[in-house]
Amino acid sequence: MLKQYSGQLILLICIAFLSLTFIPVQADTGPYADIVLLNGSVYTVEQNTDWSDHPLEAIAIKGNTILSVNSSQDIQKFIGPKTRVQDLSGKMVLPGFIDSHIHFGASAELTFGVNLSDCHSISEVQKLLADYNSDHPELDVIRGYGWNYFLFTESGPDKAIIDSVISDKPVILTSFDGHASWVNSKALEIADITAETPDPQGGKIEHDSNGQPTGVLRELAATNLVTIRVTPLSSKQIEDKLNVILPKAASYGITTADDAALTPEMIAAYSHLESQGKLPVRIFGEIVAVPELGQKQMALMELEQDIFNTYSDLNLLHTNINSSQTDSNIPPDSIALENISEYRDTKGLFRLQTGKLFLDGVVEGHTGYLLSPYTDKPDTNGMINWNISEFNQMISLLDRNEFQIDIHSIGDGAVRLSLDAYENAQTENGERDARHKISHIQLINSSDIQRLKSLHIIASLQPNWFYYDDNFKNVSLPYLGEERAEHMYTLKTLLDNDIPVAIGSDWPVGTDYLTYNPLDGIRTAVTRLPLPSNSTYTIPYRPEERISLKQAIESATYTGAYADFMENYTGTLEPGKLADIIVLDRDLFSLPPEDINKAHVIATYLEGKKVFEDPQAFTS
Known part of the structure; x- marks a missing residue:
């Protein structure tokens, strides 16, 4: 049954019961690998190594775990009579890509x-x-x-x-x-x-x-x-959409994705796919805390039984929750529990551990919150979605309950207020390994960069926005003025200041509705140029903020894993870690930067299971 604290309405943050484990296991007790990939160029992305200069050649997989990464000669000892051996003929091997900010679930509605x-x-x-x-x-x-x-x-x-x-x-x-x-x-x-x-x-x-x-x-x-007045898409409709999107993501080499705003219907769809063994991508979900509830969200619900055992039908759950509230207009965006940690700590292919808050909007709508007024509308700095006192209390509460937090902050004003809230939470609750995030950071005041570092905030950025296009000419430039428009999307400076940057696509949000291929984002991070199919602009945007290919790969693998508290399990190719592995048809380091996205993923392994293969890419 649901227990409600008297006199208070509740934040509803829905945590699904999950059953699978991240703990690496062996297929059997024998000495041989189940799979060996030979004669490749294996870039391990290990930290503090020269992996990009000296790739290895082979990788052995046993069960869901990497058994060895070595030369093709030294890997031979792991090949037994039942080992499946794939000759890569020099093809590139990387850890699986991690899209640190995407909206797979919402795409069912956003692209419906x-x-x-x-x-x-x-x-x-x-x-x-x-x-x-x-x-x-x-x-x-x-x-x-x-x-x-x-x-x-x-x-x-x-x-x-x-x-x-x-x-x-x-x-x-x-x-x-x-x-x-x-x-x-x-x-x-x-x-x-x-x-x-x-x-x-x-x-x-x-x-x-x-x-x-x-x-x-x-x-x-x-x-x-x-x-809320029209029929929402059902969890079945969302699941049908995910059954199209997620295999495509696997074909792009995505093995983990952070879905940055989930509803109960999306959670039900993901949970059902996981229970059926049909998730080809590991999903970390973020649950939205909504400003409409304000301080009513300060008390979290206590759940005495498993949420999905009690209410197998999420619509019934909405009915029961809403009938217990005095405010019937609460949007059914999220459901929550108080003794949340046991659910967050279960480790499966679908996991919920993050609270998401939208502090401001977007520059295009004059709702991104700026430190100084908009150039074309000098009577406004934009919009803050929350009462700031309630926002600070919400951040402190989530932090105290050991949630990771992700704050949508577009404008430099919103970034500063987010940092203020994180600093306040740290003062109230003490320091911990929270790995809180700020997403987007379209604008940041230079004085706040060191605050990102001192507060140990992860910058979650989307490089496929980082270029000149019609939107820059028609929106950013007139709305922000030249000075601010020419200083958006800082990237290299953040890395130079030792701020962890995890990159993602934000698909399907943005001008590039058709792509969530990580290689597109990596290419833009390295070149600051648009894809040829999206723009005729040929001048790089803020070329001083370009990063190296090695840095971009790290942001799309290791740092993404770090942002998910998964760096000990995935994000690099090391013995004992999960076998989240991709094979590309060519070596990215041998390509001109503008051709990086011409490479293709030809095989993807998630925890040792092949979830995608291009059958025409291998000759043996």
Whole structure:
């Protein structure tokens, strides 16, 4: 049963019961390997070694564990009559990639419906909507994603644009950055959003000059006003999407991913896939703490029985929880428990250990929080989603309960407030190996870089944003002014100051909806150039912030493992560690930097199990 602390409403942070283990095991007690990869170029990514200058040749796997990394000659002693031997013919071997910030679960919704990411005019948007609606008469709600801000005049998107095409059913269109929804009049109607509706805590309802809602809802708190009134995607629909996305991730060499914002339906989907042995990627989930609840979240729920034994149907769980609350408008984004540590400490292919908070929004929506006002809107510095006192209390509580914390912070103002909150938590609770994170850091004041280091914060960055493109020209430059626009996305400076940087894609958020290939992000980190398919810009953005290929690989492997408290298990290729291994068709160090992403992963092993192979890549 659920026990509620009297007089307080609750933060709901959902932790699934997990059964698998990270502890390396052997397949049997014999001396021979199950799998041996011979005659390759094995880059171990071991710390404090010259691995990039002197690769090894072979690797032996037994059970889910690396048995040996050595020369092809010395590895022979591990080859027995039942050992499966693969001649790599000089191909490159690396630890599996770790995407430290991605949204696999949310992609089911963010990429559900009509894709607007290639639209360059309002008329294109309207045609795609009309065609999609005509092709799907069975849908009660039309969803879409990917629209960009520079399609519109200063007044922005308007509900009338959609109404002229679809007026009889709600339409919900998510922006390319995932931080705004553009809806029609029918959606506003079912959500009871009128000129008198106040902005929710942590969100903004845009209005026209007459005070009427335009149909633009900024940040999760505002978009929830509509989305909670329509039927959400089921865990089965999300699972079906994951069954497409995750094998593709394995084909890109991703063996671990941090899914940076999960709902109960996403958790149910992941849990079911794990229970069926169908997860080809290890998933670390982050559960969102929402500002709408404020101090009501200060008491965590106590769970006396396993959450999934008590409530096998997550919808029933929502009903039971919401019926015990006095506020029926709590968005069903998260479910929680107080004696959380035993669930966080279970180690499987799906694990939840991190609390996620969105402190600000995005520059594109003027909701990223800046230290100084926006250049094009000098009356605003952006938006803070939380009451700062409640935010600091929430950070301190999560830290005291030994959660890892990840704070979405785009603007330099939000980064500073995040550092203030972490410093306050450390003062109140004492130092520990918390490995808290700040995600994105589009802008940072130089004086705060040393604070990142002194507070032992991990910078979670997404290099596939780090280039000149139309979004820079049409949004960043006019919104921020030249000085700030030309000093975004610091990377090398952070590494030079010994700040751990874990990299990810943030897919499907951003301008590059079609890629979560780690090699694309690695290429951009090294070149600061866009992919040729995405932009005609040929001048590198902030070339002084380019990093070496070795540094980029470390950020995509070892540092990602460190950020997940997994550096003793994965992230490098060393005897005794889990066999999270990828094989590429060519040596990245032999390629010109701009060609790094022309390499292809041809085999991926997760804990010694081959989860992807290109059958045409091997001749024997």
